[in-house]
Amino acid sequence: MNVLNRPLLALALFALALGNVQAQNKELIVGSSATYRPFAYETPSKEIVGYDVDIIKAVAQKAGLQIKIVNTPWTGIFAALNNGDVDLVISGVTINDKRKQSYDFTVPYFEARQLIAVHQASTVKSLKDLAGKKVGVVTGSTGDDIASREFGKTNTDIRRFESTPVVISELVGSGVDAAIGDNGVIAFRVQEHKQLKTVSDANFPKEYFGIVVKQGNKALRDKLNTGLAAIKADGSYAQIYKKWFQAEAPALPAQ
Amino acid sequence: MEAILWFGWFRADIIVEYAMLFWHGLQMTVTVTVICIVQGTALGLAIGLARLAEARHAPARQLCQYALRWPSTIYVSFFRGTPLFVQILLIHFAVLPLFINPSDGLLVSGELARNLKQNYGAFLSGVLALTLNAGAYISEIFRAGIQSIDRGQIEASRSLGLSFSRTMYHVVLPQAFRRMLPPLGNNAIALLKDSSLISAIGLAELAYAARTVAGAYSRYWEPYLTISLMYWLMTLGLAYGIKKLEARYGRGDTR
Numbered sequence: 120m121n122v123l124n125r126p127l128l129a130l131a132l133f134a135l136a137l138g139n140v141q142a143q144n145k146e147l148i149v150g151s152s153a154t155y156r157p158f159a160y161e162t163p164s165k166e167i168v169g170y171d172v173d174i175i176k177a178v179a180q181k182a183g184l185q186i187k188i189v190n191t192p193w194t195g196i197f198a199a200l201n202n203g204d205v206d207l208v209i210s211g212v213t214i215n216d217k218r219k220q221s222y223d224f225t226v227p228y229f230e231a232r233q234l235i236a237v238h239q240a241s242t243v244k245s246l247k248d249l250a251g252k253k254v255g256v257v258t259g260s261t262g263d264d265i266a267s268r269e270f271g272k273t274n275t276d277i278r279r280f281e282s283t284p285v286v287i288s289e290l291v292g293s294g295v296d297a298a299i300g301d302n303g304v305i306a307f308r309v310q311e312h313k314q315l316k317t318v319s320d321a322n323f324p325k326e327y328f329g330i331v332v333k334q335g336n337k338a339l340r341d342k343l344n345t346g347l348a349a350i351k352a353d354g355s356y357a358q359i360y361k362k363w364f365q366a367e368a369p370a371l372p373a374q
Numbered sequence: 375m376e377a378i379l380w381f382g383w384f385r386a387d388i389i390v391e392y393a394m395l396f397w398h399g400l401q402m403t404v405t406v407t408v409i410c411i412v413q414g415t416a417l418g419l420a421i422g423l424a425r426l427a428e429a430r431h432a433p434a435r436q437l438c439q440y441a442l443r444w445p446s447t448i449y450v451s452f453f454r455g456t457p458l459f460v461q462i463l464l465i466h467f468a469v470l471p472l473f474i475n476p477s478d479g480l481l482v483s484g485e486l487a488r489n490l491k492q493n494y495g496a497f498l499s500g501v502l503a504l505t506l507n508a509g510a511y512i513s514e515i516f517r518a519g520i521q522s523i524d525r526g527q528i529e530a531s532r533s534l535g536l537s538f539s540r541t542m543y544h545v546v547l548p549q550a551f552r553r554m555l556p557p558l559g560n561n562a563i564a565l566l567k568d569s570s571l572i573s574a575i576g577l578a579e580l581a582y583a584a585r586t587v588a589g590a591y592s593r594y595w596e597p598y599l600t601i602s603l604m605y606w607l608m609t610l611g612l613a614y615g616i617k618k619l620e621a622r623y624g625r626g627d628t629r
Contacts, residue, residue: 197592259589273394
């Protein structure tokens with residue numbers, strides 16, 4: 120037993136010491152799921168770009184943080200944060216109470232709303248009209264939450280997929296009647312496909328995207344908030360917003 | 375003490391909440407596996423025989439070579455030489471829409487196509503991909519099994535006046551089948567596990583259920599450990615069944 124334990128212990132101590140040294144000024148790993156154009160997506164040269172990426176780069180610069188962005192699949196993104204593979208997540212994550220119980224969020228950096236995508240010929244006007252129809256969503260997304268709440272968590276009419284492009288492919292191929300997702304992404308994808316249109320339900324509440332850190336990581340959250348405040352103050356936030364959404368940035372709440 | 379802590383941390387309640395999804399998922403996994411084992415074995419036998427087709431005189435000789443041996447060899451090479459995951463995506467998003475499409479499907483179009491795709495789209499693509507893939511692997515098992523039977527037996531049988539098909543049916547296949555059982559069993563187990571890949575196109579089987587729970591709660595131990603146990607139990611059951619079959623058909627071999 121002892122023989123087995125000692126090298127492991129030494130290794131653990133070594134790792135701990137190494138961790139302490141690195142903590143001084145280490146590069147922070149940013150997790151982002153790059154299937155979320157225009158928030159984050161990969162260019163042909165494997166570079167991750169998008170609104171989220173520009174925001175976090177600007178924030179990091181203002182806050183004096185070294186960052187490295189790593190493409191992390193959406194379904195595993197919170198696990199990656201939990202086990203320390205990434206230090207923070209910026210991936211169009213909606214701030215909600217359920218997530219707040221497990222993670223800490225910065226102040227909002229984007230105002231979002233859910234949007235429904237359907238075929239041009241569809242008569243769907245609201246979420247309620249989707250009852251009994253097949254609805255495509257991204258697993259664990261806000262759209263999934265809304266559909267699960269409205270139609271039941273184990274309802275087989277809800278079809279869950281890994282990413283928004285797959286949901287839209289399925290909608291284009293008539294595998295589902297409708298897709299629900301964040302407005303920025305859905306609007307972008309629908310404009311790529313002429314046979315689709317978007318439907319907005321006024322009952323969908325306003326939501327906000329926030330940057331996510333591990334629960335209790337107050338130091339990092341405060342730094343990020345400082346950076347966000349700085350880019351909002353000097354106009355670079357409005358510039359980034361305009362670059363990706365061709366519109367004026369809406370005023371965001373301070374909390 | 376440790377056991378108590380462990381159960382406190384393992385949130386079985388979220389599995390219970392999604393119990394119906396796991397139950398339907400289990401049924402779906404079993405259904406897909408059974409269908410694919412049956413179809414894959416039939417296809418594998420046909421392809422395996424096609425790869426062995428030989429004739430002495432023209433035009434049957436050329437026919438065997440160009441219409442049977444070459445196509446079957448290319449088929450096996452393709453389905454064994456490309457990832458099953460890629461085959462599933464290719465069939466679901468590219469091949470199936472070509473044939474079943476509400477606007478201009480080659481096989482089915484219009485309202486029927488829409489209904490088919492919405493209710494059975496992922497099921498059809500998944501079963502098709504898995505069957506085609508399994509057929510390629512199983513054909514190799516059949517080919518090797520048949521080739522392992524001494525050629526003298528075929529010659530003896532033919533010279534006694536039995537036709538080629540009767541020789542196959544009465545002499546070669548019964549013996550070859552005995553030798554093929556262990557690899558066929560392995561293949562069935564692989565098929566059961568591979569069926570989890572179909573969750574990528576939204577088929578609500580076991581892996582899909584686990585992903586849904588993981589997405590909803592950002593908890594990973596509970597759902598994935600649950601389905602791991604379920605898969606494990608099923609493969610144990612399959613292995614047991616195959617062992618019984620081997621004992622049953624292997625009786626002639628033991629002396």
